[in-house]
Amino acid sequence: MKxxxxxxxxxxxxxxxxxxxGGGTTTDEGDMAGEETTGEETVxxxxxxxxxxxxxxxxxxxxxxxxxxxxxxxxDNWNPKVPGNAVGWGMAQLGFESLMILNYxxxxxxxxxAESFEGNSESTEFTLKLRDGITFYDGxxxxxxxxxxxFELEMxxxxxxxxxxxxxxxxxxxxxDDLTATFKLAKPNPRFVLDYFSVxxxxxxxFLPKHVWExxxxxxxxxxxxxAKMYPMATGPYMLGKVSENExxxxxxxxxxxxxxxxxxxxxxxxxxxxxxxxEEVRTATAIDNxxxxxxxxxxxxxxxxxAQNPKWEAYYDDFPYAVPDPCARLIGLNNAVEPWNDxxxxxxxxxxxxxxxxxDIAYEGTTTLAPTFWPSYASMQPYTDLIPKDKWEAMLxxxxxxxxxxxxxxxxxxxxxxxxxxxxxxxxxxQCAESFSELERIADVFAEQLQRFxxxxxxxxxxxxxxxxxxxxxxYEANSQWFTxxxxxxxxxxxxxxxxxxxxxxxxxxxxxxxxxxxNERYTEIVNEIGVLPLGDPKIMELTAxxxxxxxxxxxxxxxxxxxxxxPNNFTYWTNFxxxxxxxxxxxCWWTSFVVVVVNLEKATN
Amino acid sequence: MEQKxxxxxxxxxxxxxxxxxxxxxxxxxxxxLFGLLGRIFWNVELAYVGSSPLNLPPVWQGGVPExxxxxxxxxxxxxxxxxxxxPSSFKVGLIAASVGMTAxxxxxxxxxxxxxxxxxxxRTLADAVVTIPTLAVLIVIAAFFTMRDTTSMALxxxxxxxxxxxxxxxxxxxxxxxxxxxxxAVLSGERPFGLMFREMLPNMLPWIAASITGNISGAILGATxxxxxxxxPTRVPSLGTIINxxxxxxxxxxxxxxxxxxxxxxxxxxxxxxxxxTTGLDEIANPRLRGLNK
Numbered sequence: 071m072k073x074x075x076x077x078x079x080x081x082x083x084x085x086x087x088x089x090x091x092g093g094g095t096t097t098d099e100g101d102m103a104g105e106e107t108t109g110e111e112t113v114x115x116x117x118x119x120x121x122x123x124x125x126x127x128x129x130x131x132x133x134x135x136x137x138x139x140x141x142x143x144x145x146d147n148w149n150p151k152v153p154g155n156a157v158g159w160g161m162a163q164l165g166f167e168s169l170m171i172l173n174y175x176x177x178x179x180x181x182x183x184a185e186s187f188e189g190n191s192e193s194t195e196f197t198l199k200l201r202d203g204i205t206f207y208d209g210x211x212x213x214x215x216x217x218x219x220x221f222e223l224e225m226x227x228x229x230x231x232x233x234x235x236x237x238x239x240x241x242x243x244x245x246x247d248d249l250t251a252t253f254k255l256a257k258p259n260p261r262f263v264l265d266y267f268s269v270x271x272x273x274x275x276x277f278l279p280k281h282v283w284e285x286x287x288x289x290x291x292x293x294x295x296x297x298a299k300m301y302p303m304a305t306g307p308y309m310l311g312k313v314s315e316n317e318x319x320x321x322x323x324x325x326x327x328x329x330x331x332x333x334x335x336x337x338x339x340x341x342x343x344x345x346x347x348x349x350e351e352v353r354t355a356t357a358i359d360n361x362x363x364x365x366x367x368x369x370x371x372x373x374x375x376x377x378a379q380n381p382k383w384e385a386y387y388d389d390f391p392y393a394v395p396d397p398c399a400r401l402i403g404l405n406n407a408v409e410p411w412n413d414x415x416x417x418x419x420x421x422x423x424x425x426x427x428x429x430x431d432i433a434y435e436g437t438t439t440l441a442p443t444f445w446p447s448y449a450s451m452q453p454y455t456d457l458i459p460k461d462k463w464e465a466m467l468x469x470x471x472x473x474x475x476x477x478x479x480x481x482x483x484x485x486x487x488x489x490x491x492x493x494x495x496x497x498x499x500x501x502q503c504a505e506s507f508s509e510l511e512r513i514a515d516v517f518a519e520q521l522q523r524f525x526x527x528x529x530x531x532x533x534x535x536x537x538x539x540x541x542x543x544x545x546x547y548e549a550n551s552q553w554f555t556x557x558x559x560x561x562x563x564x565x566x567x568x569x570x571x572x573x574x575x576x577x578x579x580x581x582x583x584x585x586x587x588x589x590x591n592e593r594y595t596e597i598v599n600e601i602g603v604l605p606l607g608d609p610k611i612m613e614l615t616a617x618x619x620x621x622x623x624x625x626x627x628x629x630x631x632x633x634x635x636x637x638x639p640n641n642f643t644y645w646t647n648f649x650x651x652x653x654x655x656x657x658x659x660c661w662w663t664s665f666v667v668v669v670v671n672l673e674k675a676t677n
Numbered sequence: 678m679e680q681k682x683x684x685x686x687x688x689x690x691x692x693x694x695x696x697x698x699x700x701x702x703x704x705x706x707x708x709x710l711f712g713l714l715g716r717i718f719w720n721v722e723l724a725y726v727g728s729s730p731l732n733l734p735p736v737w738q739g740g741v742p743e744x745x746x747x748x749x750x751x752x753x754x755x756x757x758x759x760x761x762x763x764p765s766s767f768k769v770g771l772i773a774a775s776v777g778m779t780a781x782x783x784x785x786x787x788x789x790x791x792x793x794x795x796x797x798x799x800r801t802l803a804d805a806v807v808t809i810p811t812l813a814v815l816i817v818i819a820a821f822f823t824m825r826d827t828t829s830m831a832l833x834x835x836x837x838x839x840x841x842x843x844x845x846x847x848x849x850x851x852x853x854x855x856x857x858x859x860x861x862a863v864l865s866g867e868r869p870f871g872l873m874f875r876e877m878l879p880n881m882l883p884w885i886a887a888s889i890t891g892n893i894s895g896a897i898l899g900a901t902x903x904x905x906x907x908x909x910p911t912r913v914p915s916l917g918t919i920i921n922x923x924x925x926x927x928x929x930x931x932x933x934x935x936x937x938x939x940x941x942x943x944x945x946x947x948x949x950x951x952x953x954x955t956t957g958l959d960e961i962a963n964p965r966l967r968g969l970n971k
């Protein structure tokens with residue numbers, strides 16, 4: 071008997087040793103968000119479904135429900151390269167993956183699909199090395215051929231989103247081996263990786279499976295929507311399971327390469343639902359009723375209601391201001407190609423009427439700060455913000471109706487009745503806004519009222535999102551409430567670039583979809599191009615930026631309105647470990663491609 | 678044989694002293710006066726964005742006397758909003774119903790009097806438009822056109838307000854043209870225009886009065902629906918716009934009853950009063966309904 075006990079003890083000891091040695095292999099890319107673990111440690115095989123679509127019936131406690139404030143449009147179009155697609159409904163976050171992810175919280179550039187992506191000292195040549203073991207949903211390995219194919223297809227297809235960008239920057243791509251390629255740029259670009267491959271703000275470059283797309287006859291009309299074939303084919307931890315009128319269901323991909331290779335753990339939610347329920351009132355009620363786990367953005371008032379009625383909801387900050395500073399400043403964009411706004415003095419006149427403090431007090435209920443910049447008022451941008459001409463800066467802090475009157479009178483306008491008129495024609499301004507952005511709508515409401523009081527017949531017009539973006543791109547607007555100078559977070563070029571470029575007539579999209587304001591200033595564009603090729607931190611950037619800002623704040627192609635904040639609460643009823651000020655492992659934006667990091671790190675509340 | 682004496686104009690037999698009509702018209706007059714006279718006693722500039730402190734409750738819930746009905750989250754005073762909104766909603770109703778009724782009178786008279794292909798065309802058009810789901814089409818139109826003011830909204834509503842009156846006027850004219858006095862007028866050489874609008878129209882006036890009140894009420898309902906969906910003019914407050922703004926700002930869930938309830942209450946009062954007026958006018962025009970045949 072004693073021999074038997076000894077034998078059992080030895081066997082147990084051996085089993086434990088084997089488990090300890092063979093239970094997991096860690097890789098050397100150690101600085102990722104969340105600890106790298108083997109899937110076997112976190113998810114038992116019996117919890118996996120034979121068919122991912124079985125997860126469509128997952129229980130509520132296995133489901134993550136993400137709020138979407140706008141209606142689903144183009145629900146049958148999952149081609150990520152054409153306008154009007156639906157990939158923003160979960161696939162861009164959890165299906166397609168980025169080469170790198172910039173972690174705002176740590177400042178770290180996290181390699182994701184890429185193992186490394188580095189440039190030479192002149193920023194003219196970048197070498198990309200993919201991770202080994204990446205596979206698409208159907209098990210086909212993702213290699214450098216897929217990456218090269220994506221660029222080639224995009225450069226060959228004029229209607230694709232990145233067409234002009236890649237034509238501008240990429241001179242050639244050379245394959246080194248199955249996982250490595252070298253990009254030779256047409257001109258130096260120190261921000262090549264940061265701007266296009268690292269989820270700097272919201273989006274990133276999404277890569278296409280060559281074995282699927284090379285069989286496609288017309289890439290522009292290809293909808294990429296066939297759930298039976300696992301389209302849209304991508305590599306991420308979730309795949310498209312079902313699309314209904316206002317909801318998208320993403321089911322867990324148990325064969326995710328990230329889990330199989332031990333790069334990340336398998337995310338715990340078996341089903342992710344991206345859901346539009348209606349107005350903020352309905353969204354708020356749904357949240358109180360635990361119908362969401364994550365909300366995209368809500369007003370301060372709605373947050374007060376949720377907080378009062380469901381204590382399981384938490385904002386990023388426990389206390390005022392609750393909201394996270396958004397990287398995209400809010401503006402009133404002006405169409406510089408239409409009269410009378412093609413006259414810079416008329417734009418300056420609008421600027422003198424704008425009372426920014428009132429916009430903050432009303433539209434944001436005081437939850438943001440006064441800083442009339444085209445970029446976010448992050449500390450990293452302060453040295454560049456300080457370059458704004460002092461007189462111009464001061465003039466933007468308070469409205470000056472006398473100066474506005476002076477300009478209008480000098481242009482021949484007279485105040486007859488309530489409004490300024492010229493040759494019997496009333497001065498008016500239509501401010502367009504997208505229906506899903508109540509924040510921008512409120513800015514438009516306040517500014518329109520300021521203009522009305524001054525004597526300009528301004529109205530806000532709310533449009534469905536698709537129409538709003540089309541109008542902006544094609545120049546079918548007078549003014550709009552928007553954020554299209556978004557780009558800079560730690561250097562000035564990305565934002566300055568959004569207002570540079572060549573002219574495009576109304577009815578055509580400006581090259582690279584930049585400068586939707588149709589304001590074309592030769593010297594400004596020259597400066598921006600010059601900054602673009604300077605290495606980050608070059609002292610000449612300051613000098614050039616100062617000159618660019620001098621032009622910009624004199625011409626005012628758009629009017630900076632407010633710094634934006636996003637109130638993104640999370641529900642801790644079913645899931646925990648959401649990012650917050652107390653636990654800042656990644657930015658909380660649920661509509662960004664970096665959201666995959668959040669989902670991978672979520673833990674069941676019942677755990 | 679002694680003839681029974683009929684007292685037609687006894688104080689209580691006067692048809693215009695119909696209780697329903699009087700209550701209805703009194704309420705409408707009061708509501709209109711509130712909107713019109715309110716401008717004299719209250720600063721209506723407070724009805725616009727940023728004119729007042731945000732989110733103040735009404736005075737009986739701890740608010741301030743400067744804003745007795747409270748304020749909402751865009752800094753608008755609720756009392757001033759109601760003062761501006763009530764005439765605005767009435768204006769939409771009046772314009773839409775008047776345009777619709779005028780078109781209905783002209784088209785219905787033409788169809789009923791001339792008959793033949795004129796009748797066939799007008800009747801077919803009216804029947805076709807009646808089957809269109811009005812609200813859905815209005816939503817599409819309102820989304821396409823910029824609603825700068827309430828007049829444009831009223832005109833859009835009027836596009837769908839004519840088929841009802843057209844069909845009923847047509848049936849009235851079909852009946853009237855067979856009457857003896859019309860035949861006499863024809864023999865006297867009265868022209869078709871004179872027949873329709875001098876001879877027949879006065880006989881339809883009680884019905885027109887009853888019908889137009891129903892149409893005003895319908896137009897106000899249509900406009901309020903569009904506004905509540907966020908498709909109305911946004912700057913000038915109207916009852917539907919206030920409801921829309923309350924809804925999109927989560928007023929219900931924030932417990933801001935003073936934001937969403939007053940416009941709903943006013944609408945209930947308006948619709949009830951118009952219903953009473955319509956019923957009362959029906960009784961005035963039709964002696965059987967007020968029991969004179971008993």
